[in-house]
Amino acid sequence: MSATNLKLSESLAARIRAHGVETYPHECCGALLGRDGEAGAPRLVSDLLPLANRRDDSPRNRFELTPDDVRLAEKAARDKGIELLGWYHSHPDAPARPSEYDRDHAWPWYSYIIVSVQKGEPRDMTSWRLQDDRTGYDPEAIEISV
Amino acid sequence: MGVKVIIPTPLRAYAGKQESVEVQGATVGEALTALTAKFGDLKKHLYTEDGRLRSFVNVYVNDEDIRFLQKDQTGLREGDTISIIPSIAGGA
Secondary structure (H helix, E strand, O other), X not given: OOOEEEEEEHHHHHHHHHHHHHHOOOOOEEEEEEEOOOOOXXXXXXXXXXXXXXXXXXXXXXEEXXXXXXXXXXXXXXXXXXXXXXXXXEEEOOOOOOOHXXXXXXOOOOEEEEEXXXXXXXXXXXXXXXXXXXXXXXXXXXXXXX | OEEEEEOOHHHHHHOOOOOXXXXXXXXXXXXXXXXXXXXXXXXXXHEOOOOOEOOOEEEEEOOEEHHHOOHHHOEOOOOOEEEXXXXXXXXX
16 A cells, blocks of 8 residues: 555644543543545544443453444544545554554554653654554654744 | 445445345345355355355344344345444554
């Protein structure tokens, strides 16, 4: 797959970081809504839907959203005339890199944004797309606009 | 039975870019087998290497979760709609 880019505003990036700080030391999660870029153009995230982490057994290193959450996010996007482009979550006290567990539970096409939150402070934010053959992720460049 | 399978957006690239696909099957298992026979690249995103539905992949017949019906043995009627909806999971 060719390299992909994802654009979001600084205010949306700040909301993702703030969500990660708010739920620290637990993982936060939510949906990325916007428009997919045609023919190599960047994907534009124009809205977020913060959601509750459904994992109460291991929320420090796991998150889960139910099929009803997914349907809610799809409807929220549809109501705005945009698309559900992917998901964000935090890695408390862990790097902003996808884990093996992430890879086992992912689909291609979706953008997966990960924000690292170290000792309650937001650090790196990265985005990833699962490769077609499920063997790994391709990094997706994030362009943050003012 | 002719049934409609709604293809989730992330997997449309593996199903001829179609939003839905008509397949034949008397059960959910048969319908999904027909779907993945037609579009082989879909299989790895729905099933594990040992042939089990991936834990985060949820299948519905007319909005009923097949886990609460007869799973892949759930019978189908002409015109039923099968939806595939993921749970989203991950973690550090």
